[in-house]
Amino acid sequence: MNIITCVAPVNIAVIKYWGKRDEKLLLPLNDSISATLSVQQMHAKTTVMASPGFKEDKLWLNGKEETVHNQRLQNCLQEIRRRAKQNEDDKVNGVSNWYAHICSENNFPTAAGLASSAAGYACLVYALAQLYNVTGDISGIARQGSGSACRSLYGGFVRWHQGSACDGSDSIATQLAPHSHWPEMRILVLVVSDKRKKVSSSSGMQNSVKTSELLKYRVSHCVPKRTEAIIKAIISKDFDTFADITMKDSNQFHAVCLDTFPPNVYMNDTSHAIVNLIHAYNSASGKTKVAYTFDAGPNACLYLLEHEVPKLVSVICQIFPPENEGVQYLQGIPVEKQAVSQEFIASIGMEPQQRGLLKYLIHTEVGPGPQILSEPHHHLLTEAGLPKVLV
Amino acid sequence: MNIITCVAPVNIAVIKYWGKRDEKLLLPLNDSISATLSVQQMHAKTTVMASPGFKEDKLWLNGKEETVHNQRLQNCLQEIRRRAKQNEDDKVNGVSNWYAHICSENNFPTAAGLASSAAGYACLVYALAQLYNVTGDISGIARQGSGSACRSLYGGFVRWHQGSACDGSDSIATQLAPHSHWPEMRILVLVVSDKRKKVSSSSGMQNSVKTSELLKYRVSHCVPKRTEAIIKAIISKDFDTFADITMKDSNQFHAVCLDTFPPNVYMNDTSHAIVNLIHAYNSASGKTKVAYTFDAGPNACLYLLEHEVPKLVSVICQIFPPENEGVQYLQGIPVEKQAVSQEFIASIGMEPQQRGLLKYLIHTEVGPGPQILSEPHHHLLTEAGLPKVLV
CATH class of the missing domain: 3.30.230.10 (Ribosomal Protein S5; domain 2)
Structure with a gap:
């Protein structure tokens, strides 16, 4: 062969x-x-x-x-x-x-x-x-x-x-x-519309090492503690801690990018609106149900457990309506429709955004390696x- | 009395x-x-x-x-x-x-x-x-x-x-x-259109102290060095160093806000487009002519020397055109019109943005205290x- x-x-x-x-x-x-x-x-x-x-x-x-x-x-x-x-x-x-x-x-x-x-x-x-x-x-x-x-x-x-x-x-x-360890874990990728030129992550991180003083501290003091803590959370399937560290580490990574000179800005206004929504969603839920994380671009990856998916997707579709009804807005693993109470929406306290800020959503899960x-x-x-x- | x-x-x-x-x-x-x-x-x-x-x-x-x-x-x-x-x-x-x-x-x-x-x-x-x-x-x-x-x-x-x-x-x-020490210093305030709810700086900074690990490092390691260095730059009227530290400290402050949990985001896409313009303008000029700084909101304050004002204002008006010709776009100290070469604009490499991202500009200078x-x-x-x- x-x-x-x-x-x-x-x-x-x-x-x-x-x-x-x-x-x-x-x-x-x-x-x-x-x-x-x-x-x-x-x-x-x-x-x-x-x-x-x-x-x-x-x-x-x-x-x-x-x-x-x-x-x-x-x-x-x-x-x-x-x-x-x-x-x-x-x-x-x-x-x-x-x-x-x-x-x-x-x-x-x-x-x-x-x-x-x-x-x-x-x-x-x-x-x-x-x-x-x-x-x-x-x-x-x-x-x-x-x-x-x-x-x-x-x-x-x-x-x-x-x-x-x-x-x-x-x-x-x-x-x-x-992947069989935590079979309830789901991931929702929110693909954000963006027209800006992208700074490659390779040259971006090179510049951060050269110019960001905060990077040194992140690497030597923050990451080691977080790494140990999130491993424990994964092993014990402690979603709260997993979500908390995931969000904080994403924010700190983007903070270091902003502390780079000239600054690297990967998140845009839509990304930050997603962050606001997730914090408001968790707060309206009375506990941490969803975590966001952003790589070197504006798209959000949300981690959440299976039972929360229908509700979150319904809320996202209301707050971030698609450009038009024609697009296949939700891709990947099918999601049951779920009506969300107007009370819950009201307690989120966020107005629907203009249409088309998100291109589409991909619903997926944790899986095995190469095949x-x-x-x-x-x-x-x-x-x-x-x-x-x-x- | x-x-x-x-x-x-x-x-x-x-x-x-x-x-x-x-x-x-x-x-x-x-x-x-x-x-x-x-x-x-x-x-x-x-x-x-x-x-x-x-x-x-x-x-x-x-x-x-x-x-x-x-x-x-x-x-x-x-x-x-x-x-x-x-x-x-x-x-x-x-x-x-x-x-x-x-x-x-x-x-x-x-x-x-x-x-x-x-x-x-x-x-x-x-x-x-x-x-x-x-x-x-x-x-x-x-x-x-x-x-x-x-x-x-x-x-x-x-x-x-x-x-x-x-x-x-x-x-x-x-x-x-x-103020008489550096009479050439000018400030251009770019008032940015924004519809988001503002997090008060008072509660924002309280939350940063509570949650941002990077704030501790900024306060103990970064600020003391910068303070000494920018005082020297002010005393010796060294614009390059003054501008460099001003921009870096603004970026680091916003980095710490982003490292806060939940994150405080004060700059928006327009703010970041201004940052990009200033870096491109300095780079096209072959030296640091302008510094940006952002407080707890999306507006930019630009520091520059008097002789650079007409050129920068002309470039800003081209890249950030006003909502309509009716608005009094430039307020404060009058600025002479100056034509900027198409070569210079091209070397900035930034397309004109949609109209109305900025509400207006205020041109001012360093002044005395209360009167x-x-x-x-x-x-x-x-x-x-x-x-x-x-x-």
Whole structure:
């Protein structure tokens, strides 16, 4: 088998990764923790193929050929091949000496700003590891493609250890708990309309390390305490503490971005209106029912338990009405309709916003790690090693 | 003379005050530094009158009667009267035993969110001190009305010392340099359209002290270094350093607000678009020509030197066009029209925003402290002690 197709999940951090101590090896300044989302709703899909007939490595992303001479891609390819060569099997077959064709796509809009590179690199490294029979931890390889990609190699709740070794060998991901541990956990992604230019998270975090004094304190004093506390909350399924830390860490990450010079602003007025809604919703509920978290973009990821989903979705649809009735506003896992009392809406105390501030909602859950798709029709490459679909 | 009318200025901090160590005495967690704006463009105006015929203390704010049973107002009245009683002159006349009528107004919209309480309390305390012949430092009294009011009692560049005494006696304002020291300094206030509910700065900072871990670090590590550095920059008229620290401290203050739980968000998308414009303008100019700073609201205060005003105003009018041509968009000190090259505009690289994001601009300068208006027509109270104008 010289062709492999895999899917890999998106992960959403609850303790944020922001700041590298090594730009080349992508070693972080702090531990981070995430949940891995189900591949049913969102995933990267990658086909890799190796052949003695290929003249060079080639790459197609979302139907377009891209250069392979990209340092991060090269880091992954070289490291996978180095590991393959340690392999008895490879010494016989020499597959690691063959060039590879790589074809990858996301089933969600890249523009949605949903950490597509993490899923993409996790998928690439997982697929290459299968192709070249590389065993053992590969999260440290994915990390060299895109830092947080290492977390997408495991399902459930995952910790990326900052590590201390200079070569990065201990900066890897481990699973804290499988997705079956907390089966009630749900995630609602609110895709926010935005027209601004995006500052890439890579250059954004580089600038934060250079200029933010608050980052130093966050990394050395705040994150270690939070990491220990949220691990306990995950293990004991203590939603209150989990939600509290998740929201505070998201806010602190964006605070550090604002303390960067020039400031990096990823949240917009709609993002902040969502924050206000969630605080008002929790307060009207008399306890913490929902947590928000925002990555390097305006979209919100909400964590909540299954039984709360119908009510929250109903409230969101009232406060953030869709642009028009034609759009498929709620995507992903179907949600039962639930009428919410006017009293509850009134106690939230927030007027409906103008239409179309949100593009759509994706309802998903915590899921397992990358998976192999073994049926031939899943391959994105033909037998000749060319993309089945080009844009 | 048992009637006094004064005007007092607004001040705009460049090192921000955020967080109290004593809620009752209004003692801050850190030193702060501001420039005092000219009373020509913006001021609070207050008439105070004392009479043996008055039956009680009375207060009118912007033409409406308000209660005097407000802790902060009482702090100021009681302290002024206590100090007056130490006075030989008062022992003879006993003016401090008479009730006072107080009438105050701002010449700028309170809704503009321009620290009206600082100018208001500075004006009140200055006028009462005149009326009751209180001499010596009165900034510590104004501080008990509204913390930053103490800075409005001096002109030019002012430092509010956090102090260390439990009774707050050393938490007073002192002048760093008079307004004549740096006569080229100009301030442009950009009044931003906003419909959100405002979190009062008083409860906002209380919540920051309670919940923000980053605030502790800001107060103990960042502010002391910045304070020393910006004082040097003011004394040596080093605009580059002054501007750099001003922007960083504004950003850090808003970062701490975001790190508060629930977060306090005072800047909106328009505020951040202004930040982007100023960074792009400085970068296109090849050096730092303008600094922004934001208080607990969405409005921007820009610091710049006189010679740069026509060019910056022209650029702002292009990037942030007024709602319609009818509005008087530029208020305050007149500005010469200046054509800006299309090359410069292009190098800023920012598209004109939708109309009406800014309500108007106020062009002003650094000015002296409170002043007495001695002509009778300036009084806001009639000889009978009632407001000349009621709303």
